[in-house]
Amino acid sequence: MKDIDSQPSWFMFHYYREQSKIIENFNGFGYESYSVMQKRPIQIGIYYLVEFARQEEQRESRSSTVGSQRCSRIQMEGKVALVTGGAQGIGKAIVRGLMEKGASVALIDIAVEKGEEYKNVLDKEFGSDKSLFIKCDVTKKDQLKDAFQKTVERFGKLHIVINNAGINNEKNWEKTINVNLTGMIRGTHLGLKYMRTQNGGEGGLILNMSSLAGIMPVAHQPVYTASKFGIIGFTRAIAAASDVGQYGVRINTICPGFVNTDLLQTIDKEENMGEYFQYRDNIKAMMDQYGIHEPTSVVQGVIDLIENENLNGAVMKITVSAGIHYEEYGPQYQPKM
Numbered sequence: 001m002k003d004i005d006s007q008p009s010w011f012m013f014h015y016y017r018e019q020s021k022i023i024e025n026f027n028g029f030g031y032e033s034y035s036v037m038q039k040r041p042i043q044i045g046i047y048y049l050v051e052f053a054r055q056e057e058q059r060e061s062r063s064s065t066v067g068s069q070r071c072s073r074i075q076m077e078g079k080v081a082l083v084t085g086g087a088q089g090i091g092k093a094i095v096r097g098l099m100e101k102g103a104s105v106a107l108i109d110i111a112v113e114k115g116e117e118y119k120n121v122l123d124k125e126f127g128s129d130k131s132l133f134i135k136c137d138v139t140k141k142d143q144l145k146d147a148f149q150k151t152v153e154r155f156g157k158l159h160i161v162i163n164n165a166g167i168n169n170e171k172n173w174e175k176t177i178n179v180n181l182t183g184m185i186r187g188t189h190l191g192l193k194y195m196r197t198q199n200g201g202e203g204g205l206i207l208n209m210s211s212l213a214g215i216m217p218v219a220h221q222p223v224y225t226a227s228k229f230g231i232i233g234f235t236r237a238i239a240a241a242s243d244v245g246q247y248g249v250r251i252n253t254i255c256p257g258f259v260n261t262d263l264l265q266t267i268d269k270e271e272n273m274g275e276y277f278q279y280r281d282n283i284k285a286m287m288d289q290y291g292i293h294e295p296t297s298v299v300q301g302v303i304d305l306i307e308n309e310n311l312n313g314a315v316m317k318i319t320v321s322a323g324i325h326y327e328e329y330g331p332q333y334q335p336k337m
Ligand SMILES: NC(=O)C1=CN([C@@H]2O[C@H](COP(=O)(O)OP(=O)(O)OC[C@H]3O[C@@H](n4cnc5c(N)ncnc54)[C@H](O)[C@@H]3O)[C@@H](O)[C@H]2O)C=CC1
Pocket: 084, 085, 086, 087, 088, 089, 090, 091, 108, 109, 110, 111, 136, 137, 138, 139, 164, 165, 166, 167, 179, 180, 209, 210, 211, 212, 255, 256, 257, 258, 259, 260, 261, 262, 263, 264
């Protein structure tokens, strides 16, 4: 490696942090690193102090806003939401969670029978004027545009968009990109069309459903992984644009671990997994290792992001081991304005 003195500061911090790990477990293996550390104890201290203070500041600012009295929390009563893929699974749980908080909800989905059945259940619980089911394929731009228009015509406004619809298909990988990524981008653009204050909208929140597969690549789902990485990148970028452009709309991603829905059944289907079907037991081993949530575990994360106005651009993770927490990005990885 060329002289580390000429490396940028972020590199040197991470380099020394890794070196220090070797030192901590010093067993003679890290002699070369030990000598490096001996040469530069002051720089190490400086980088650790600077970075530690920055990360502490980030943690404090987030914890001081999430869940505390000091953060401004919006009320959901009277708000209007649109949820894609709302007929089953995680989307279905989100629809109920929003309605229990007083929101009116348009659930859009290609699963007509499931969607209509669920609408009937919601009517009995919340009244027929509080929800709307619209048959819609998010890969068809005219259908998606029509679904947003019908929602605003029905309820008068739009405050919350949950781009949740998603599939797992490594064989028909173009379909996976069209549903998970292209559909989400269109849903975000349509949400901004109706919600931006410059357009006469009342502002609000757009929440795009990624996955932990959007943070750590899953070997046997490369296209699914690509779609979920794309959701995070797009969302962090357009959230920054919303800040700069003062849209009045917050945009976030949620990255759950494994959740007990029909999507997990696709692992056992060759028509979904294609050449990766042979590795299905590897994914099942991950489920055993990391655990599987119920869909309702995602709902609290959605509600936190809706009610807390201080988290634009944040990437929420929901895992069995750590619950709701946020991905941390170093200063060099903040959106470039
Ligand atoms: N189940 C899991 O382990 C995890 C799921 N997710 C994500 O959560 C989201 C929801 O997934 P699940 O509820 O688990 O799956 P699911 O298969 O139970 O539900 C997905 C819903 O989306 C609908 N849908 C699919 N294609 C559509 C299209 N073209 N247009 C409109 N609706 C469409 C389906 O009909 C279904 O109602 C997806 O984006 C998925 O990637 C993220 C992390 C973990």
